[in-house]
Amino acid sequence: MSTIDPRLSYQQPTRTHPLVVAMAIFMSGLFAIVLVLVLVTRGDGGSTPATPAEHVHATAAATPAEANPTPAATVVEPSHHTPAATAVADTHTPYPAELPPLVSGVKQVRLTLKDVDLQIAPGVTFHAWTFAGGAPGPVIHVRQGQKVHVELTNGGAIPHSIDFHAARIAPNLAFKDVKPGETFSFDFVANDPGVFMYHCGTPPVLAHIASGMYGAIVVDPKGGLQPKADRSYVLVGSEWYLNGDGKSQPASLDMEKARHMQPDFVTWNGFAAQYKTHPLPAEVGENVRFYVVAAGPSFDTAFHVVGTLLDRAWTDGDPHHVLTGAQTVEVPAGGGAIFDTHFDENGLYPFVSHSFASVDMGQVGLVNVGNVKGTMSH
Numbered sequence: 001m002s003t004i005d006p007r008l009s010y011q012q013p014t015r016t017h018p019l020v021v022a023m024a025i026f027m028s029g030l031f032a033i034v035l036v037l038v039l040v041t042r043g044d045g046g047s048t049p050a051t052p053a054e055h056v057h058a059t060a061a062a063t064p065a066e067a068n069p070t071p072a073a074t075v076v077e078p079s080h081h082t083p084a085a086t087a088v089a090d091t092h093t094p095y096p097a098e099l100p101p102l103v104s105g106v107k108q109v110r111l112t113l114k115d116v117d118l119q120i121a122p123g124v125t126f127h128a129w130t131f132a133g134g135a136p137g138p139v140i141h142v143r144q145g146q147k148v149h150v151e152l153t154n155g156g157a158i159p160h161s162i163d164f165h166a167a168r169i170a171p172n173l174a175f176k177d178v179k180p181g182e183t184f185s186f187d188f189v190a191n192d193p194g195v196f197m198y199h200c201g202t203p204p205v206l207a208h209i210a211s212g213m214y215g216a217i218v219v220d221p222k223g224g225l226q227p228k229a230d231r232s233y234v235l236v237g238s239e240w241y242l243n244g245d246g247k248s249q250p251a252s253l254d255m256e257k258a259r260h261m262q263p264d265f266v267t268w269n270g271f272a273a274q275y276k277t278h279p280l281p282a283e284v285g286e287n288v289r290f291y292v293v294a295a296g297p298s299f300d301t302a303f304h305v306v307g308t309l310l311d312r313a314w315t316d317g318d319p320h321h322v323l324t325g326a327q328t329v330e331v332p333a334g335g336g337a338i339f340d341t342h343f344d345e346n347g348l349y350p351f352v353s354h355s356f357a358s359v360d361m362g363q364v365g366l367v368n369v370g371n372v373k374g375t376m377s378h
């Protein structure tokens with residue numbers, strides 16, 4: 001009358017033993033497979049030769065040093081991380097991050113606005129509006145008190161303008177719309193030292209900045225910013241909002257994503273993770289200076305260099321107001337800051353926005369101290 005299946009009864013171990021062993025072997029194998037999958041996905045085993053571009057997004061959130069224990073199953077692998085896309089990343093010419101030299105006399109800034117299809121990530125093209133054929137626009141470097149002559153020629157399809165945060169000038173006169181085919185010029189004197197954003201100010205400004213119309217102007221204080229820097233790099237943070245994947249045809253701005261601050265890419269100088277594949281060089285003990293602008297249109301940049309501290313941080317204009325020994329300094333959208341750091345030993349040092357969603361979307365680069373081999377993810 002018993003309803004217990006005799007095959008499962010404790011009195012018959014010799015009959016059930018092979019099943020238990022088989023189950024144990026199966027479960028052990030399953031566990032091993034899951035373990036391997038987790039390690040590979042986390043990328044901290046060091047044995048997976050993932051390419052740099054692949055590493056950026058796949059492992060950024062799960063790197064041990066900045067532990068964010070994202071379960072392997074929830075890591076989203078962006079679809080553009082194909083081998084072909086990686087090859088594009090390797091051959092892409094990075095935006096020059098080095099601060100250009102000063103020139104004497106009036107600084108001539110002649111910009112011809114153009115609509116162009118830009119590479120913004122490996123294998124991803126965006127139909128951009130640009131100040132001079134690229135995004136960011138050219139870095140402008142002047143000395144405090146120097147006159148800047150701005151000449152805009154609108155080679156695009158719709159009206160544009162240029163707004164300099166370094167200028168004290170009537171915006172209705174200087175920052176006015178320039179129609180397609182027209183040229184407009186104005187002068188200002190850069191009396192306030194610092195690093196400042198410039199951008200198109202034509203409504204909706206969100207659309208114009210998000211389409212590529214932004215850049216940086218560095219104004220050295222009289223006598224130069226002390227102490228002297230051994231190397232100076234300019235980094236402009238910004239987001240891209242795409243209405244498609246940008247692979248078979250160029251994507252354009254997705255205004256809804258822009259309004260909701262849901263970008264596809266966040267970059268340094270317009271291209272996702274370009275200084276990860278092409279690191280910025282430095283040497284041990286040098287005073288390395290970063291001029292950082294958060295162009296947005298909407299994201300702040302929480303500037304941080306992994307493996308060192310910021311020896312000095314100047315936010316915006318006042319060269320006498322300096323923060324020392326900082327770990328992370330917020331650069332607000334539309335703001336700028338200057339950072340000095342140094343490195344105590346050779347190696348690869350990531351520079352990021354420590355708002356790590358931005359890293360996952362491409363706002364990460366490397367300083368290669370001492371010309372070491374290899375790469376690293378973050």
Ligand SMILES: [Cu+2]
Pocket residue numbers: 129159160161200201202208213
């Ligand atoms: Cu514009």
